[in-house]
Every structure is written in C-alpha cells, then in structure tokens.
Amino acid sequence: MKNKLFAVWVSLLAAFAAHAVAVDEKPLEDPALEAQARALMKEIRCLQCQNQSIEDSNADIARDLRALIRERIALGDSPENVKSYLVDRYGDWVLLKPPVKSSTYFLWGSPFFVVLIIAFLLVRRKQSQSVAAPLSADEEARLQELLEREQ
Amino acid sequence: MAGEIGHFALLLALMFALVGATVPHIGAARGNAAFMALADRAILAQFAMAAVAFAALTYAFVTSDFSVVNVATNSHTLKPLLYKISGTWGNHEGSLLFWVLNLTLFGALVSWRGRKLPLRFRSRVLAVQSTLILGFLLFIIFTSNPFLRLDPAPFEGNGLNPLLQDPGLAFHPPMLYLGYVGLSVAFSFAVAALIEGEVTPLWARWVRPWALLAWVFLTGGIALGSWWAYYELGWGGWWFWDPVENASFMPWLVAAALLHSAIVVEKRDALKSWTILLAIIAFSLSLLGTFVVRSGVITSVHAFANDPARGIFILAFLAIVVGGSVTLYAWRAPKLAPSGLFGVVSRESALVVNNIFLSTFAAVVLVGTLYPLFVEASGAGQISVGPPFFEYAAAVLMSPLIVALGIGPLLAWKRGNVSRSVQIVFPALIVGFVAAIVLVWRTSGDFVMTAFGLGLAAWLVSSVLLEIANRLRLRKGASIASALRKITRAQWGMSMAHMGLGFILLGITISEAFTTEELTVMAPGDTVDVAGYDFTFEGVAPIVGPNYTAVRGFFTVYEGETILTSLMPEDRVYSNPVMTTTEAAIYPLFSGDLYAVIGEAASSGRWSVRLYFKPMISGLWLGAFMMMVGGVLSLSDRRLRIGLPTGRKARVSGASA
Numbered sequence: 001m002k003n004k005l006f007a008v009w010v011s012l013l014a015a016f017a018a019h020a021v022a023v024d025e026k027p028l029e030d031p032a033l034e035a036q037a038r039a040l041m042k043e044i045r046c047l048q049c050q051n052q053s054i055e056d057s058n059a060d061i062a063r064d065l066r067a068l069i070r071e072r073i074a075l076g077d078s079p080e081n082v083k084s085y086l087v088d089r090y091g092d093w094v095l096l097k098p099p100v101k102s103s104t105y106f107l108w109g110s111p112f113f114v115v116l117i118i119a120f121l122l123v124r125r126k127q128s129q130s131v132a133a134p135l136s137a138d139e140e141a142r143l144q145e146l147l148e149r150e151q
Numbered sequence: 152m153a154g155e156i157g158h159f160a161l162l163l164a165l166m167f168a169l170v171g172a173t174v175p176h177i178g179a180a181r182g183n184a185a186f187m188a189l190a191d192r193a194i195l196a197q198f199a200m201a202a203v204a205f206a207a208l209t210y211a212f213v214t215s216d217f218s219v220v221n222v223a224t225n226s227h228t229l230k231p232l233l234y235k236i237s238g239t240w241g242n243h244e245g246s247l248l249f250w251v252l253n254l255t256l257f258g259a260l261v262s263w264r265g266r267k268l269p270l271r272f273r274s275r276v277l278a279v280q281s282t283l284i285l286g287f288l289l290f291i292i293f294t295s296n297p298f299l300r301l302d303p304a305p306f307e308g309n310g311l312n313p314l315l316q317d318p319g320l321a322f323h324p325p326m327l328y329l330g331y332v333g334l335s336v337a338f339s340f341a342v343a344a345l346i347e348g349e350v351t352p353l354w355a356r357w358v359r360p361w362a363l364l365a366w367v368f369l370t371g372g373i374a375l376g377s378w379w380a381y382y383e384l385g386w387g388g389w390w391f392w393d394p395v396e397n398a399s400f401m402p403w404l405v406a407a408a409l410l411h412s413a414i415v416v417e418k419r420d421a422l423k424s425w426t427i428l429l430a431i432i433a434f435s436l437s438l439l440g441t442f443v444v445r446s447g448v449i450t451s452v453h454a455f456a457n458d459p460a461r462g463i464f465i466l467a468f469l470a471i472v473v474g475g476s477v478t479l480y481a482w483r484a485p486k487l488a489p490s491g492l493f494g495v496v497s498r499e500s501a502l503v504v505n506n507i508f509l510s511t512f513a514a515v516v517l518v519g520t521l522y523p524l525f526v527e528a529s530g531a532g533q534i535s536v537g538p539p540f541f542e543y544a545a546a547v548l549m550s551p552l553i554v555a556l557g558i559g560p561l562l563a564w565k566r567g568n569v570s571r572s573v574q575i576v577f578p579a580l581i582v583g584f585v586a587a588i589v590l591v592w593r594t595s596g597d598f599v600m601t602a603f604g605l606g607l608a609a610w611l612v613s614s615v616l617l618e619i620a621n622r623l624r625l626r627k628g629a630s631i632a633s634a635l636r637k638i639t640r641a642q643w644g645m646s647m648a649h650m651g652l653g654f655i656l657l658g659i660t661i662s663e664a665f666t667t668e669e670l671t672v673m674a675p676g677d678t679v680d681v682a683g684y685d686f687t688f689e690g691v692a693p694i695v696g697p698n699y700t701a702v703r704g705f706f707t708v709y710e711g712e713t714i715l716t717s718l719m720p721e722d723r724v725y726s727n728p729v730m731t732t733t734e735a736a737i738y739p740l741f742s743g744d745l746y747a748v749i750g751e752a753a754s755s756g757r758w759s760v761r762l763y764f765k766p767m768i769s770g771l772w773l774g775a776f777m778m779m780v781g782g783v784l785s786l787s788d789r790r791l792r793i794g795l796p797t798g799r800k801a802r803v804s805g806a807s808a
Binding site: 114 | 384385386387388391392393394422425503506507508510511512514515518519522526529531532533534535536537538539540543544547548670671672731733
C-alpha cells in the first residue's frame, strides 16, 4: 500500500514537473466553464491527502490538478473527457465517486438491500413472537398451584 | 518518578481487573453474595488506579518530563499549558489510557448509582465491564506503554502536531471517547442480560440513560470535530466522510437507534432482543472505530504509527469481544421471553421504522468505508469511496426517515390513528411543499435536490411545532402556562432533538447549494463584493505566537455604507514540528457566515485570498447543540431522576404492564 502510494506520488511529481512554477489560483473567466471545472474537482481525490477532494485541499498536488482541470476545461474539453484522462493516468482510485461496474454493484445497491434485510428481520421477529406458546403440563400445574395459593 | 508510579498503578489496575472480571461470575453462578459484592470494590479499585496512572502521565506532560518516551515524542516546552494537558490524550498510548480511565469511571458510576439493581445483575454488569478494562490494560502494557523511559533524556521534545493545537481539537477526542465508553455500559448491561437470560422494562430503564448520555457526548464530539474542520482547514468544508469521521458516525447512528428502541422495551416490553443486539453493535463499532483506524489498516489522517504486534492484538481483542458477544447473543437471545404486541400503525411501529433506517444507514456507511479494502483484496484494483457515495446513501435513507419523523411522535402506543395524525401535521406538509416549490421557481429549476432538502427540513421543523401545539390543545381547560409546564422534560427533549435535526438539514442544504465564493488576488485597498457584502483588504502584518509565527490579513466588511466587522485570518507556520496551518476568520450573521482566508503572497504586494459567504451554515452547529440540549433535558426528566423502584417490585409490575 505504502509503496503503491509512493509510486503514484513519484509519477505525479514527474507528470507535473512542468507545472511546478507556482500557478495563481484564478477561476476561469466564463462562470459556466468554472462551474463545470468545480463540479469535477469535487469528484477527484487529492492523491496526497487521504480522503479530501482536490477542491478543498492545500496540497501542492491538489493545486496542480486544479490547474490542469481548469486548463483543459478552458480549452474546450468536456468534463467527461478530463475525467477519463485522469482515470487513465491514476486509475479508478482517483475518483471519489466510484464508477458503477461489476465490482461496485454491491456498494451502490447496499442501501436498498440492507434496508430490506433489516426490515425483514425486525418485522419477522415481531410476527413470530405474536403467537404465545401454549403452557406445558408442568406450567399448567404450577399455575394452578399459584392460583390456589393466591386464594 | 511519576512514570514509575503510573506504570505501577497500571499493573495494579490489571490485577484488580483480573479479579473483577472473574470472581463475580463465580459468585453469581454459585449464589455467593460475598463474591458478587466484590465486583463493586474491584471496579472502584480499578478506577482509583487508572486515575493515578492518568494523573502521572498528565504530570509528566505538564512538567515536560522528556525522560518519558511518550512525552518526548509528543510534547515540547514551548507549547501552551492547555495543549500540554490535551497532549496527554493526543497520542496513541495516552488516548488508550484515557479510554481505560473512562471505562473504569463509568463502571464506578454504575456501581455507585446502581445500588438498587439486584446484586446478582449488577455484579454481572461490572464483571463484563472489568473484562473490557482488562483487555485494554493488556493492550497498553504489552504493546503501547505510555510510561516507557528514554535514556538519555533529550533536552527538547518533538512537539504536538500543530493541527491538534486548537481548542476545538483539544476537546473533540475526549468527548468522542466519553461517547464510545458510555456505549460500553450499554454493552455490559446487554451481555449481563444475555447471561442472566432476562430482559425487563427495568433493564431498558437502566440502559437508556447510558445510551442517551453516550449519544449526547458523541453528538458533541462529532460537532466539535466538524466545527474544527470548518474553521481550521480553511476551505469551509466540515465533513469529508473520512474513515475516522465515519468511525464516529456509525456508533452515533446506532446509539440513536438504541435510545429509541430502548423506549419500546421500557414502555411496551417489545423489541427486546433487537435492543440487546443494538447495544452490542453500538459498542463493537466504537471498538472498531478506535482500533482499526489506529492500526493503519485504513489510511486516514488520524492513523497513528503502524505496528504489527498492535495489529494482531487488536484483531484478537475485537474477535473476542465482538465474536464472543454475538455468539452469546445467537445462543441466548431466542430464549428471551416473547415481546409485547402492537399494531401496524402505532408509536412502536414508527420507532421500528426509525430503527430500520438508522441501522441501515450505519451498515451502509460501514460497507462504504470498508469497500475499498474488499475490492483491493479481491484483486479488482484500487477504488475510492468518497463523499458522492455517502451523500447518495444519506439521501436514499434519511429522506423516508425524516418524512416518518414528522408523524411518528403523534401516533399512539399500541394502536395509532394515521388519518388523525396526518390531519394534525397537514399544515406542515403544505409548508414543506410550498418551500420546495418556491425554491424551484426562484432558481428556475436548477436546484431540484436542494428544493427537496429544504422541503424536508421545513416539514420536519413545522411538524415538531405542530406536535407541541397539539399537546397544548389536549389540555384545553388549563392556561397556556400550566399546559406548557405539564409537558415533561423528556417530551421537550424529544422535540428539541428532532427540531435540531431539521436545522442541521436546513444548514446543509442551503449552504451546500448557495455558498458564494471569491478566489482572488487582492492588493491593500482593493474591495471585493461577496454576496452583497463588500470585503476591503487593508493589508497584512506579521504576528509572533508562543510557538508559531504568522501572517495576519486584515479585512473590513461593509454592508452598504456601514462597517459590519473586521476579519483577521492567519496563515501560521509552527516551529515544532514545522507545519503550516490556516486560521480562517469567521463572522457569523443570522443569515450566514462571512468567512475569510489569507493565502500566499503574489507579485507586487498582492495576496491571494479566499472569501466566502456561507448562508445558513450556523444551522449545523445550532442543530447539533439543540440535539445535545434535548438529550440532556431528557436525561434530567423526573422519570429518570427519581430513581427506580427496588428490583423485586419493579420486576413484577414490569411483567404485568
């Protein structure tokens, strides 16, 4: 795990060596394009800082990726294209929203079938307990005894 | 010297825990009252020893005794006193010791407050609690001893992570731990009930305050952590669905389910084995959260150093506690006496709906948190499960819950009347729809999900108000003041907490959709308009703090011509260890927060800045606060305050109720 992270990191450094000069964080002129870029940034993982998106991270890599996304969107690339470009480079790992495919069906379906399982458990328990078991002979005898003692 | 005292106290605590975890069980099995009564003394002795050990460690931190490895690694002489103290629990070893301190404290409280519990049951509960303490003590002594010495002692320590040097984070972990450990009491009660094979309404009456207390602490801990992220990370984000955040959120969800299902056990003697299961799961998730995240299995900012010996111990301990209690449950729960009956439409059913959705959400958060591990283990590559997934799950599962929440409290126990209840909350339905439609109309259809969220929040808040009004209407003859006084604290507590949820939803929905943000470069004298507020940049000044230097930016905010406030965000560089942090400047208004962050110097005396207006974001903190107040109100209700009828009587009356 650590090694893999390191490899990703090194490849990133290499990939962005050209951009290493501090980039001024400037939104795109066109608000519609900026909105597209921002929506995409929310879905891209900052590779250095564990569970943050690049949209809200101070890390250098996050900043470089923000610059990259803005640049490509400004050049007229569609968000989908930019996304698949990033996935080609870094794998599905870079997406905070896991793609729907055979390995993630279980994940995306989980809210629905877990709710069914738990509902079934709770409702079934209730019904099965609705019927009280009849008293055994011993219990009958004991009940009789108790009732007599009461009187 | 303090180190040796602490170390010695830990070993003594271990001995007492060993006695406390075994002898009372023998006593209960043989009916030996003296053996059973030993449980109380054993737990008090453990508490005393844990307190001595913790005091010794705190002393070492406060006096900067760098001959203790733990202090040398995590403290520094220049650190402010508050963070020297909070440094005690701000590291792996110290946080475990803090856990033990709380486990023993809560055990001692059970012993003190539980004099009226039947001796046999109390001794079982305390013995289970001692077993947990025993496990933690073994873990500390063999793998994570905070009192190890360092020779020669260094002159200076490494210092505490600057991100942790913050009032929000100083109290965030202890609040969470108190919550986790509060759930240990519910767990011990559940296991003891399984061993004894009996769950009575009296049992629920005992468990519920603990679950409620734990939930209040968890709410506070989570809210503090979230608030910290909001002002310290400098991007205005407050929740990242990070594994560690999830680890605290799952027990919170299950504790919320537990404190609702315990009501059903208490009032109606139903849902008994389910409630036991929830108590077991809630604490198991707390353990999972504390341990697995720490062990480095899941990458997270919160993970402490990785050590294989710790990992193996953790797995074994989890297997014993979780596996053992679940096995015991599977074996004993079917033997519990059958539950009371209730109709499909009833308060009980509404609480069942609450339990279904809360526990499903907890399970789905668990699935999402662990899923990357499964996928990687199955060889399908690495994936990330981030906020988009969890937000989807929240929308799918919390929406029906909130709809049901508006009606549930109006239904009667046993058999409710839906049409009458709907009649009462009908105005709330209209308020919700109108709010949603107005929003869609005003934004020309761009914010459908936001409108949905706003509609739900409006529905929830107004239905809570209608429910209070309905309660007043039931006492027609009385004056309003006396009718208000007749509403019990538990009922006020419920209404407060539910309304708090409404405010949180409102805060999330509106701030997510309508935050105004300006990323720009400003020279002194420049003015930028953010959502109608003019931010004028006055310049920067260097600042020297106790263990950091900073650049402080000055902004004056105008609303029209009048000065509203000045904001002074900082960009700090800490010296030990070297690290940069941002301190956002925030000015809360009723309508939302003004939020400023100072970035880096750009060319020719200009500075990069981030300015935000975050509408309604205070709803989050207000809502969390209301939930806590609601919990405390409910805890102080007369029903719980006056204590309980003595064991024997209560059992009889409980059985016939």
